Amino acid sequence: MLATLSVIVASATAVANELTPVVEETKNPILPVVSEMFWSGVFFMALWAMMKFVLLPPIVKTMDARAQKVRDDQAAAEAAATERVAKIEQYEAGLAGARSEAVSLLEQARSEGDAERRTQIAAAEADVASLRASAATEIADAKVRARSELASSIADIAVGAAEAVVQKPIDRSAQVQLVEDYVNRAGSQN
Amino acid sequence: MIFGLEFPAIEQLVEWPNAFGDEGVWYGFNKIALINMVALVATSLVFILAARRKTLVDGTLVPRGPRNLIESAVSFIREGIIMETVGADGLRYLPFLTSLFFFILIGNIFEVIPFFHMPANARMAGPAVLALLTWIYFIAVGLKHQGLKYFWNSVAPPGVPKALLPLVIPIELLSTFIVRPFSLAVRLFANMLAGHILLVTFSVLCITLFSATLLALVLPFSFAMLVGLTGFEIMVAFLQAYIFTILAAVYIGSSMHAEH
Numbered sequence A: 001m002l003a004t005l006s007v008i009v010a011s012a013t014a015v016a017n018e019l020t021p022v023v024e025e026t027k028n029p030i031l032p033v034v035s036e037m038f039w040s041g042v043f044f045m046a047l048w049a050m051m052k053f054v055l056l057p058p059i060v061k062t063m064d065a066r067a068q069k070v071r072d073d074q075a076a077a078e079a080a081a082t083e084r085v086a087k088i089e090q091y092e093a094g095l096a097g098a099r100s101e102a103v104s105l106l107e108q109a110r111s112e113g114d115a116e117r118r119t120q121i122a123a124a125e126a127d128v129a130s131l132r133a134s135a136a137t138e139i140a141d142a143k144v145r146a147r148s149e150l151a152s153s154i155a156d157i158a159v160g161a162a163e164a165v166v167q168k169p170i171d172r173s174a175q176v177q178l179v180e181d182y183v184n185r186a187g188s189q190n
Numbered sequence B: 001m002i003f004g005l006e007f008p009a010i011e012q013l014v015e016w017p018n019a020f021g022d023e024g025v026w027y028g029f030n031k032i033a034l035i036n037m038v039a040l041v042a043t044s045l046v047f048i049l050a051a052r053r054k055t056l057v058d059g060t061l062v063p064r065g066p067r068n069l070i071e072s073a074v075s076f077i078r079e080g081i082i083m084e085t086v087g088a089d090g091l092r093y094l095p096f097l098t099s100l101f102f103f104i105l106i107g108n109i110f111e112v113i114p115f116f117h118m119p120a121n122a123r124m125a126g127p128a129v130l131a132l133l134t135w136i137y138f139i140a141v142g143l144k145h146q147g148l149k150y151f152w153n154s155v156a157p158p159g160v161p162k163a164l165l166p167l168v169i170p171i172e173l174l175s176t177f178i179v180r181p182f183s184l185a186v187r188l189f190a191n192m193l194a195g196h197i198l199l200v201t202f203s204v205l206c207i208t209l210f211s212a213t214l215l216a217l218v219l220p221f222s223f224a225m226l227v228g229l230t231g232f233e234i235m236v237a238f239l240q241a242y243i244f245t246i247l248a249a250v251y252i253g254s255s256m257h258a259e260h
Helices: A002-025 A034-166 A172-189 B010-014 B031-050 B066-085 B088-109 B125-146 B149-155 B162-209 B214-256
Strands: none
Touching (some): A034 A172, A034 B031, B031 B066, B031 B088, B031 B125, B066 B088, B088 B125, B125 B162
């Protein structure tokens, strides 16, 4: 095992020794060059420092300010929307209150109107009743007057007719009393 | 030379001489360093232009002009990456992740910019540095949020049966602390290098076919492929920047809470 290993190592060393002069003569284009690494590092570090302290802050500041403004505007828009909703709700509540107030006023007016109507009707009916009563009184008086006049006239006619028939004076007051009784009985039968 | 095509060596496609500094010195400044510098300057300029007062419609917070572009990008990183992977707690890491995104995106997009035609991240150096920084960053975030328990929580996630720990610990150790930075770097590097080689291949093919022979009949197809792949590479440039950034955000997010 060790012998095999030593042979491999010896072979590798021999190959390496053979290749070494070639490697020294040829520049490997893939390997990094120190001067390029140096300048690359210097310029990158300079850019990084510039970026951190000079170049980026004003750009980021403006971007952040814009983002903040957008956020503020959005918040203001949301607040306005909330306020609008609240005002709509308030308006609708007011509208509902006004509606219910209008309904209650209408009801009140209707009931007041009904009461007034009833009062007016009652007054009118009372007036009518009173007018009817007075008219009935007047009619009754007129009846009484007419009956009395009728009785008197009938008595006069009857007494005149009787005196003409019997050719002598008749007791006028008794005849009148008789006619009046008759008229009164006839009137009470009507 | 393959079928009469003279394809350049890979070194010629990705290695660039220094504009100053000798070859091999640590401060050598080449095309890749220039692209990285442009990534810094261009990003800074666009952000500065976007931050001006004039980019807001008068008296409002409404953006216009370059601010639209930058705010869209920042919003994309903030909402599309951080909020989706880490949550609101991760917003403090916006500068790091934004820097990563723009640095990688602009470095990548140079693949299709005339006269450059080289993505900075088709070299291993850039992705390696960014992956290393991300690695350090998420470990630092873990230590900040969980203290030293972060290391134990990372390799032995809460809720795992004790019997499984001997199996889970090496796997988690390897995946969290070794594979993560390595995969971050290699993914970006390999994708950009592959795209670069693909565009170079079709460019070389178009140049070779641009001749007074029958081969010129194939040129329109090759050119159409080149145009299509250029558009594809623009998408890949963006996609790789996004993938690197979102993975960095995921790693940072996982370091913040033990339950991850």
